Amino acid sequence: MTPASLRGDLVAGVTVSLVAIPQSLAYAQLAGVPPHYGLYAAFIPSIVGALFGSSAILSTGPVALTSLLTAASVGVLVPAATPQFYAYVTLLALLSGVLQLAFGLARAGVLLSLVSHPVLMGFINAAALLIALSQLPALMGISVRQSQHLLLDTWSAVSRPDLLHEVSLAFGVAAIVMLIAFRRVAPRLPGVLITVALATWVSHATGFAERGGRVVGVIPTGFPALSVPDLNWVAVRELMPAAFVVALISFMEAMSSCKVIAIRKRVRWDENQELLGQGLAKIAAAFFQSMPVSGSFSRSALNLASHAQTGLSSVFAAASVLATLLFFTPYLHDLPKPVLAALIILAVLNLIDVRALGQAWRASRDDGLAGTATFVATLAFAPNIQIGILAGIIISLAAFLYRRMRPRVAVVSLYVDGTLRDVTRFDMPPLHERVGAIRFDASLYFANASFFEEAVLKLERDRPEIAYILVAASSINDIDASGVETLRNLAERLRQSGVTLVLSGAKQQVREVLERTGTTAVLGERNVYGTDTEAIAALRARADGGDR
DSSP states (O other): OOHHHHHHHHHHHHHHHHHHHHHHHHHHHHHTSOHHHHHHHTTHHHHHHHHHSSOTTOEEEOOHHHHHHHHHHHHTTSOTTSHHHHHHHHHHHHHHHHHHHHHHHTTOGGGGGGSOHHHHHHHHHHHHHHHHHHTHHHHHTOOOOOOSOHHHHHHHHHTOGGGOOHHHHHHHHHHHHHHHHHHHHOTTSOHHHHHHHHHHHHHHHHTTGGGTOOBOOOOOOSSOOOOOOOOOHHHHHHHHHHHHHHHHHHHHHHHHHHHHHHHHHTOOOOHHHHHHHHHHHHHHHHHTTOOOOEEEHHHHHHHHHTTOOSTHHHHHHHHHHHHIIIIIGGGGTTOBHHHHHHHHHHHHHTTOOHHHHHHHHHHOHHHHHHHHHHHHHHHHTTTOTHHHHHHHHHHHHHHHHHHHHSOOEEEEEEOTTSOEEEHHHHTOOOSBTTEEEEEEOSOBOTTTHHHHHHHHHHHHHHOTTOSEEEEEOTTOOOBOHHHHHHHHHHHHHHHHTTOEEEEESOOHHHHHHHHHTTHHHHHOGGGEESSHHHHHHHHHHHHHHTOO
């Protein structure tokens, strides 16, 4: 550590805190918990995440998606704004943290790749849209009744102009205009903090709360008390599925930030270590009366841009939050809730990326379907948005298995450059009137062995004059016992029909399996060639000479 790095961490920490403090209040509102839960989430958990995580620059604390998941998951189980709701939120932080900790200790970070990019983007787009819509009533000063249909609840509120509180809407719209202006005209200034401070002053000066406006209200002053979450086993059972989704999605958020930081700083990051850090941060949040946390992409980017060097930047940011808790909470009493709604709306609109779904469709129909299905399911089942991500995972895994069970198989012939290519795509004649060739673009194992067998037999049926079927095996990376048995059975069956099965270009690991299992002897030593070129030349000569 040097004076220069210490100075950089101090500047970065203070800079991040200027955004983190108002965001914490906003995301607490989104999660349906009192404002101090958000400040507590930006304090101890941010230090724990920096100490035990893999990426020192990652800023841990309350974030939009995790806050929405928290509100949605708990809101369907217990009434909102009740002590039981707050207890469930704290328990959800504990359970999701324990799951992440267990994944990290088991070195199971790679399993999180089960969420494909299209599925994640489908979920994020839908969740961002839901978050923005859910804040419209607060922006307009309208109370919303809670039910199992978030979109209908929101529409029933905003479609009633008689319920509109004009002054609240004015505060919300003014906040949006100011935030956009700061972002475009003076991006280096702490626009969020200035907007919040000015709105709070105007609210106090005009008596916004006395005129029916909703404000943050009283925030407890002082250090958060250490408390043990209530381990109600009925609640644990009810929350466990939601805890898994929160653990999964929140880590995907953190992982996206870690990857960017690793590339920019040219350092390695460890996904399993980061799971430990994020898990411990959530557990710390649970023991300090808070809500689930995650790595924030926007605050981490700000931390990086402010030249943070070590995890001390998070410590300095946490110290600023502590100073707010100790000395400045009375000044937040008159902060209008419509302003917090404006903060949330602008923050999540940056997450919407419709082009990602279009790109998924262009890349693969399966990916496009999985991403779109996730988007639709997340919207349709709101507030049970975890159903959306689970549906996407199931669809993408089903498509993955289907592709592995029915991989690409091509009947090939010799192209002008000497390579084997698809005869249909390149409109080529066969290798020889008595020689057929096929390429199997996958490992040969139990799930696709029957598909491979049918492809070879179809070639035999389509061309009854052939005497040799060449399997170009360079694309077969691995072969299991089912694949071996299929090759042996095919060789015997084709031999009875007067056709010889030939293998070429097999990788060393595949040839070793064939040798160990005696399959090479079944095929015949002279029917296994090292390269495609060698096999083609030999088979043409054998076919012309009538040799088997």
